[in-house]
Amino acid sequence: xxxxxxxxxxxxxxxxxxxxxxxxxxxxxxxxxxxxxxxxxxxxxxxxxxxxxxxxxxxxxxxxxxxxxxxxxxxxxxxxxxxxxxxxxxxxxxxxxxxxxxxxxxxxxxxxxxxxxxxxxxxxxxxxxxxxxxxxxxxxxxxxxxxxxxxxxxxxxxxxxxxxxxxxxxxxxxxxxxxxxxxxxxxxxxxxxxxxxxxxxxxxxxxxxxxxxxxxxxxxxxxxxxxxxxxxxxxxxxxxxxxxxxxxxxxxxxxxxxxxxxxxxxxxxxxxxxxxxxxxxxxxxxxxxxxxxxxxxxxxxxxxxxxxxxxxxxxxxxxxxxxxxxxxxxxxxxxxxxxxxxxxx
Amino acid sequence: xxxxxxxxxxxxxxxxxxxxxxxxxxxxxxxxxxxxxxxxxxxxxxxxxxxxxxxxxxxxxxxxxxxxxxxxxxxxxxxxxxxxxxxxxxxxxxxxxxxxxxxxxxxxxxxxxxxxxxxxxxxxxxxxxxxxxxxxxxxxxxxxxxxxxxxxxxxxxxxxxxxxxxxxxxxxxxxxxxxxxxxxxxxxxxxxxxxxxxxxxxxxxxxxxxxxxxxxxxxxxxxxxxxxxxxxxxxxxxxxxxxxxxxxxxxxxxxxxxxxxxxxxxxxxxxxxxxxxxxxxxxxxxxxxxxxxxxxxxxxxxxxxxxxxxxxxxxxxxxxxxxxxxxxxxxxxxxxxxxxxxxxxxxxxxxxxxxxxxxxxxxxxxxxxxxxxxxxxxxxxxxxxxxxxxxxxxxxxxxxxxxxxxxxxxxxxxxxxxxxxxxxxxxxxxxxxxxxxxxxxxxxxxxxxxxxxxxxxxxxxxxxxxxxxxxxxxxxxxxxxxxxxxxxxxxxxxxxxxxxxxxxxxxxxxxxxxxxxxxxxxxxxxxxxxxxxxxxxxxxxxxxxxxxxxxxxxxxxxxxxxxxxxxxxxxxxxxxxxxxxxxxxx
Numbered sequence: 001x002x003x004x005x006x007x008x009x010x011x012x013x014x015x016x017x018x019x020x021x022x023x024x025x026x027x028x029x030x031x032x033x034x035x036x037x038x039x040x041x042x043x044x045x046x047x048x049x050x051x052x053x054x055x056x057x058x059x060x061x062x063x064x065x066x067x068x069x070x071x072x073x074x075x076x077x078x079x080x081x082x083x084x085x086x087x088x089x090x091x092x093x094x095x096x097x098x099x100x101x102x103x104x105x106x107x108x109x110x111x112x113x114x115x116x117x118x119x120x121x122x123x124x125x126x127x128x129x130x131x132x133x134x135x136x137x138x139x140x141x142x143x144x145x146x147x148x149x150x151x152x153x154x155x156x157x158x159x160x161x162x163x164x165x166x167x168x169x170x171x172x173x174x175x176x177x178x179x180x181x182x183x184x185x186x187x188x189x190x191x192x193x194x195x196x197x198x199x200x201x202x203x204x205x206x207x208x209x210x211x212x213x214x215x216x217x218x219x220x221x222x223x224x225x226x227x228x229x230x231x232x233x234x235x236x237x238x239x240x241x242x243x244x245x246x247x248x249x250x251x252x253x254x255x256x257x258x259x260x261x262x263x264x265x266x267x268x269x270x271x272x273x274x275x276x277x278x279x280x281x282x283x284x285x286x287x288x289x290x291x292x293x294x295x296x297x298x299x300x301x302x303x304x305x306x307x308x309x310x311x312x313x314x315x316x317x318x319x320x321x322x323x324x325x326x327x328x329x330x331x332x333x334x335x336x337x338x339x340x341x342x343x344x345x
Numbered sequence: 346x347x348x349x350x351x352x353x354x355x356x357x358x359x360x361x362x363x364x365x366x367x368x369x370x371x372x373x374x375x376x377x378x379x380x381x382x383x384x385x386x387x388x389x390x391x392x393x394x395x396x397x398x399x400x401x402x403x404x405x406x407x408x409x410x411x412x413x414x415x416x417x418x419x420x421x422x423x424x425x426x427x428x429x430x431x432x433x434x435x436x437x438x439x440x441x442x443x444x445x446x447x448x449x450x451x452x453x454x455x456x457x458x459x460x461x462x463x464x465x466x467x468x469x470x471x472x473x474x475x476x477x478x479x480x481x482x483x484x485x486x487x488x489x490x491x492x493x494x495x496x497x498x499x500x501x502x503x504x505x506x507x508x509x510x511x512x513x514x515x516x517x518x519x520x521x522x523x524x525x526x527x528x529x530x531x532x533x534x535x536x537x538x539x540x541x542x543x544x545x546x547x548x549x550x551x552x553x554x555x556x557x558x559x560x561x562x563x564x565x566x567x568x569x570x571x572x573x574x575x576x577x578x579x580x581x582x583x584x585x586x587x588x589x590x591x592x593x594x595x596x597x598x599x600x601x602x603x604x605x606x607x608x609x610x611x612x613x614x615x616x617x618x619x620x621x622x623x624x625x626x627x628x629x630x631x632x633x634x635x636x637x638x639x640x641x642x643x644x645x646x647x648x649x650x651x652x653x654x655x656x657x658x659x660x661x662x663x664x665x666x667x668x669x670x671x672x673x674x675x676x677x678x679x680x681x682x683x684x685x686x687x688x689x690x691x692x693x694x695x696x697x698x699x700x701x702x703x704x705x706x707x708x709x710x711x712x713x714x715x716x717x718x719x720x721x722x723x724x725x726x727x728x729x730x731x732x733x734x735x736x737x738x739x740x741x742x743x744x745x746x747x748x749x750x751x752x753x754x755x756x757x758x759x760x761x762x763x764x765x766x767x768x769x770x771x772x773x774x775x776x777x778x779x780x781x782x783x784x785x786x787x788x789x790x791x792x793x794x795x796x797x798x799x800x801x802x803x804x805x806x807x808x809x810x811x812x813x814x815x816x817x818x819x820x821x822x823x824x825x826x827x828x829x830x831x832x833x834x835x836x837x838x839x840x841x842x843x844x845x846x847x848x849x850x851x852x853x854x855x856x857x858x859x860x861x862x863x864x865x866x867x868x869x870x871x872x873x874x875x876x877x878x879x880x881x882x883x884x885x886x887x888x889x890x891x892x893x894x895x896x897x898x899x900x901x902x903x904x905x906x907x908x909x910x911x912x913x914x915x916x917x918x919x920x921x922x923x924x925x926x927x928x929x930x931x
Binding site: 037141144145151154156159162166174277318319321328 | 445452591623627630636
């Protein structure tokens with residue numbers, strides 16, 4: 001291998017790593033606020049990519065019907081949880097959030113699909129379709145389990161992942177799709193060429209990280225979320241609704257997942273079940289970062305991306321094996337440093 | 346379930362294939378269900394009892410299946426000879442993987458299982474020697490004499506006899522000294538550790554046991570299919586095995602079998618029905634499975650078995666106890682120095698919880714450790730029992746240094762304690778919780794337990810537990826689940842458990858809290874008896890009447906430091922102590 005190939009692999013790795021970093025951030029975010037290890041994150045990526053690819057191809061994405069269905073289910077779940085203390089305002093808010101919003105999104109999609117609305121329009125529409133599914137899922141699957149153990153929540157997350165993956169097959173079929181790139185620009189630096197798409201990916205990741213930083217540092221919602229992450233009971237005592245925090249965290253995860261999907265769609269062919277592996281690599285990064293540190297997780301994600309692209313070059317059949325065993329030395333170091341784990345949490 | 350029904354059911358179940366009217370299609374399903382049940386039984390031990398969640402059990406199944414596939418096709422071994430090899434391969438793999446990941450706390454470990462399960466899936470699919478993604482075919486069938494077990498009807502007895510044996514051995518294991526230690530991992534780990542249970546070893550044991558069962562399942566699978574490929578050993582299958590244990594009831598062995606049967610049938614029906622509904626082929630059943638998993642967690646977190654069966658009956662296993670009483674250790678001479686703490690200091694960040702505390706305890710005395718809330722009493726307890734490591738200072742017990750000794754080693758020396766926040770295993774009976782205290786007084790290991798060769802020892806342990814429970818005045822409550830007791834009673838159960846260790850030194854953290862007056866009087870009498878027998882008692886207590894009347898000596902702490910020490914009557918008039926409790930009189 002010469003320096004040129006190494007640089008190409010490095011570039012590839014950083015681009016993929018940037019996507020993993022986005023996912024790692026959202027996993028850390030959701031875990032710290034709700035204690036849910038968001039295995040279905042990968043499905044949001046796949047839904048995002050396939051929805052974007054469908055819009056890109058001028059078709060109506062099947063995911064709008066899933067959005068409608070989840071909205072109705074979330075509405076029913078909400079009404080059920082309010083059955084003893086329903087106020088008119090709360091019910092109206094619930095109806096607007098779970099029925100009106102999806103209805104509007106579905107209407108807009110049906111109206112715009114097939115028309116040239118540009119890359120940005122398609123991307124925004126994709127996020128609008130996919131992102132609200134996440135808070136609906138929170139209301140349906142996780143809110144009733146809010147006081148359960150991390151492990152129970154994890155098992156529920158795995159169940160949600162299974163269900164969403166199966167639905168993905170129904171919505172998008174078994175074929176893979178690939179979208180056209182956002183830009184055809186090619187940058188040349190010496191012997192290296194950098195694809196416009198790569199710049200898009202890295203720049204979007206950086207922007208999202210900055211936005212998250214500002215959100216947590218400077219907005220009331222952000223601080224409330226942070227408070228919930230630090231101490232759930234304490235946050236509740238000072239009047240922060242844990243259900244709302246959970247919804248916001250899941251909403252952000254949905255936005256990030258859909259974005260990840262949009263960024264990935266032009267880079268590789270995405271199938272209904274591709275999201276899981278992509279999400280798992282975000283996990284490897286998040287675990288390396290200890291599930292609590294954002295910068296560490298982002299750094300680890302880039303590392304995972306680079307390891308992946310180099311192992312693709314050297315031992316492509318064992319690419320996944322290498323990526324998923326990278327985690328082991330990290331776990332080992334962690335386990336040597338921490339005392340024997342207690343089950344109480 | 347009442348004793349005796351189980352074996353009869355099993356016999357009837359084994360006779361099913363003799364009825365020729367039962368189509369072989371259903372027998373095939375039953376064979377698959379049996380194989381799943383074996384893995385699920387392992388998950389009950391690992392997750393339900395040990396609190397370790399694994400999504401990767403299908404990987405261990407793969408180790409077993411590939412081991413027998415390789416040996417029978419390449420080396421020409423007889424399938425029966427590869428059975429122990431398959432189980433050992435899975436067990437060995439679990440030891441290596443466990444050494445790396447088992448020390449992690451719950452959800453890290455669970456995520457770790459996802460990671461290595463994905464990794465091994467690709468390993469299976471990319472190794473030439475394992476036939477890559479095509480796998481290995483042409484695996485010879487099992488033979489009994491000259492009869493090859495080729496169809497599901499003849500394979501059925503093999504699978505279900507294996508299920509029966511595994512069920513029996515596992516039930517025996519869980520109902521033993523080792524089994525109680527495994528069950529304590531989930532909810533009572535700290536307490537188990539302070540009674541001599543090596544937590545790391547127990548976690549590894551549970552992990553390896555589940556893996557060996559999965560290896561057995563893999564062996565059965567390989568010789569039923571007569572071919573192996575990576576797909577049945579991937580993560581999705583691993584998730585499914587966990588799912589069926591959760592659905593059946595993670596904490597109940599029969600639940601594993603029930604879950605396996607129910608889900609295998611449901612899965613098969615769905616695979617037939619859903620493609621009709623959606624108009625094309627695909628793994629649509631995952632939608633229903635995922636939905637089902639969440640629904641069960643939300644509505645019946647304990648699973649189906651408790652939901653169905655506990656409605657009719659719930660008998661805790663009876664442990665009458667008997668045999669020779671356990672030998673007691675010789676206690677030090679009254680007045681001899683038992684424990685000596687010098688310059689103990691514990692700093693948490695900027696907070697000095699215990700500051701330069703020195704303390705001596707002598708054989709056959711009752712010493713009270715008192716002080717206002719936050720004075721550092723419980724931290725002192727943790728330092729004296731090596732639960733926490735002092736920032737500086739040292740503790741000597743009967744001449745031996747306690748530094749660098751873990752909980753189990755401290756227990757072995759004869760220090761027993763109770764906890765301020767009660768640490769009983771809620772799902773175990775009161776008697777079993779108490780018997781956990783005698784862990785170090787038995788020595789039967791897992792193999793003897795599985796084969797029921799430990800019954801004499803078990804009877805002696807339970808006799809001791811009965812005796813100590815009667816001694817603290819809780820005879821008659823033996824069979825109740827520990828979580829059903831009032832908090833005050835739970836504290837007393839902790840004392841009985843501590844006594845089961847046959848302690849030299851008894852450390853009691855607020856033993857009288859939540860007790861009624863009469864019960865306090867009985868407790869005081871018990872502690873006096875123990876003292877007269879030569880046991881040393883150190884207790885933290887807020888009930889001043891209780892402390893003043895009972896103790897021989899008082900140590901008063903405030904802000905982490907020793908404020909005063911002396912006879913109760915003298916301490917009661919010490920102005921510094923009065924100020925610490927009531928504030929200055931100015």
